[in-house]
Amino acid sequence: MNTNCLEGLRCPKCGKHGPFHIAISALATVTDDGVQHYGDIEWSDDSYCDCPACDESGIVQDFRTPSDQPWWEAQAAEENPASLGQRGSPGKPAQGKPDGYPG
Numbered sequence: 001m002n003t004n005c006l007e008g009l010r011c012p013k014c015g016k017h018g019p020f021h022i023a024i025s026a027l028a029t030v031t032d033d034g035v036q037h038y039g040d041i042e043w044s045d046d047s048y049c050d051c052p053a054c055d056e057s058g059i060v061q062d063f064r065t066p067s068d069q070p071w072w073e074a075q076a077a078e079e080n081p082a083s084l085g086q087r088g089s090p091g092k093p094a095q096g097k098p099d100g101y102p103g
């Protein structure tokens, strides 16, 4: 279960929670010598994403799986009308001798 950078993401093909290759957007100070510094890294649901484990590729949105949704959202989705007419039967006393009975 991913709870930080990859929260809500899981490979739709192999089910792994990462790592993934994601095409990011970042600010970098680039000189002729190379990259000296980078700022915040960002990506969106439209960013390219692939799974190195199974080579599944797509966009980040494709890697969002409903099974990783927060529990409060899952609970809201399962909200169903109250089922009436279900009667619970009273429990019968268990029959049989208890285990470990001293002989």
Ligand SMILES: [Zn+2]
Pocket: 011, 012, 013, 014, 015, 016, 051, 052, 053, 054, 055, 056
């Ligand atoms: Zn995969």
